[in-house]
Amino acid sequence: MRTSALIPAALAVIFLQACTLTVRDGNPYKPTATLQEIMTSIIDPNIDYVWNSVSTVSTAQGTEERQPRTDEDWNAVRQHALTVVEASNLLLVKGRAVARKGANTSSGGAELHPEDIEKAIAAQRADFVKRTDEFHDAALRLIAAIDRKNADELVEAGGAVEHACEQCHSQFWYPNDKKPK
Numbered sequence: 001m002r003t004s005a006l007i008p009a010a011l012a013v014i015f016l017q018a019c020t021l022t023v024r025d026g027n028p029y030k031p032t033a034t035l036q037e038i039m040t041s042i043i044d045p046n047i048d049y050v051w052n053s054v055s056t057v058s059t060a061q062g063t064e065e066r067q068p069r070t071d072e073d074w075n076a077v078r079q080h081a082l083t084v085v086e087a088s089n090l091l092l093v094k095g096r097a098v099a100r101k102g103a104n105t106s107s108g109g110a111e112l113h114p115e116d117i118e119k120a121i122a123a124q125r126a127d128f129v130k131r132t133d134e135f136h137d138a139a140l141r142l143i144a145a146i147d148r149k150n151a152d153e154l155v156e157a158g159g160a161v162e163h164a165c166e167q168c169h170s171q172f173w174y175p176n177d178k179k180p181k
Contacts, residue, residue, distance in 0.1 A: 031096035036105055036114075042087045049080040050142055051158050054151045067151040074149055081142040084161070088136035092129060111173045120172050131168035138164040 033041070054067045068074045090096075098121070099105050099114035112120070121128045138160040145153035170177065 027094050029093045029095070031093045033090070034097045034099050034103075035091060036099040036103060038087055038090050042090070043084055046080040046083040046087070047139075047158075047161060050077055050084065050154070051162075053077045054155050054158075067154075068146075068149070074146055077154075078143065078146045081139065081146055085136060085139040085143060088132055088139060091132050091135075105173065112175070117172055120175070124171070127171065128168070131164070131171060135161065135164040135168060 053073075055065075057064045057066060068077050097114070098117045103114060105111045105114050105117065111117075138157065141157035141160055142154065145151075145157045
């Protein structure tokens with residue numbers, strides 16, 4: 001008898017929990033950081049670490065080729081690359097603002113205002129998702145190169161990430177920027 005009384009109570013709890021999701025328009029996430037903040041505080045520092053992990057440095061003593069060499073080096077680069085991959089998912093959370101109110105998204109004057117970027121993303125949501133997926137897939141190439149411990153592939157994959165970033169930014173952040181011919 002007791003068990004049969006618990007079933008309706010459990011169903012009521014489940015129903016009430018489901019109702020709380022609809023209060024937020026079906027979005028179970030609570031976006032806090034803006035797109036700009038995700039880019040500047042998560043994506044940029046982590047992709048810079050990956051990009052800088054392979055380099056050629058010229059000094060008075062000569063040229064030095066830098067790249068991950070030990071398992072520890074490769075694991076550190078992988079952690080940063082994985083953060084970039086997963087941060088791409090954060091960009092797609094609906095309801096996320098482009099920037100804080102009154103923030104400037106332009107470092108060189110070519111970018112749209114945050115409100116205009118938000119309008120462009122809303123109007124072209126499918127394109128924004130496609131561009132973000134391209135970024136995600138390019139960043140996955142970083143992981144594959146790292147797992148193979150292949151510095152040349154890592155550089156190539158890093159270029160693919162930069163290209164994916166630029167494609168999205170040129171469509172949504174600075175679509176009116178005139179490119180030199």
